[in-house]
Amino acid sequence: ILSGIVDRIKIYPNKKNILPLDDPNQDHEHYIIDLGNDYFTEGKLHPMMNPQLRNEWIIKEAEDDEVRVILLDVVLGYGSHPRPIDDLTNIIAAIKKRFNDKGRHLVFVVHLCGTEKDPQGYQEQKQILEKAGAVLVDSSTEAAMLSGLISVGKN
Numbered sequence: 001i002l003s004g005i006v007d008r009i010k011i012y013p014n015k016k017n018i019l020p021l022d023d024p025n026q027d028h029e030h031y032i033i034d035l036g037n038d039y040f041t042e043g044k045l046h047p048m049m050n051p052q053l054r055n056e057w058i059i060k061e062a063e064d065d066e067v068r069v070i071l072l073d074v075v076l077g078y079g080s081h082p083r084p085i086d087d088l089t090n091i092i093a094a095i096k097k098r099f100n101d102k103g104r105h106l107v108f109v110v111h112l113c114g115t116e117k118d119p120q121g122y123q124e125q126k127q128i129l130e131k132a133g134a135v136l137v138d139s140s141t142e143a144a145m146l147s148g149l150i151s152v153g154k155n
Helices: 002-006 052-061 086-101 122-132 140-152
Strands: 069-075 107-113 135-137
Touching (some): 122 135
């Protein structure tokens, strides 16, 4: 059943030599995009170190009231932003409220990548994200599968 549903989802990866997007800055029905790709990070910090690009992208995508799901990963650990979810949780809560006020739903599926030994504290970050309304999953595979199911479901 799952493979039949997933087959209906168009994914446009932005990796070199694999169905590249004509313009990664334009919307494409259903897609997964790597904001850590060189296209986005040339001359800039990776989003796991500076989440500003990720946050701006989320705000832009959520301007479309037809969006049903936003999938993202948050990477904890040394070398990552010391507080990667502070702005993100405010953005998630505000966007979810705006959608709910319009009688619509937007799901934020988050793969939180880290451990309790990371300086940011896995459980604390998880609880804050869940309080903001994010749905946390244990792997990027689960995140992609759940997002696919949500994107083709009924509103």
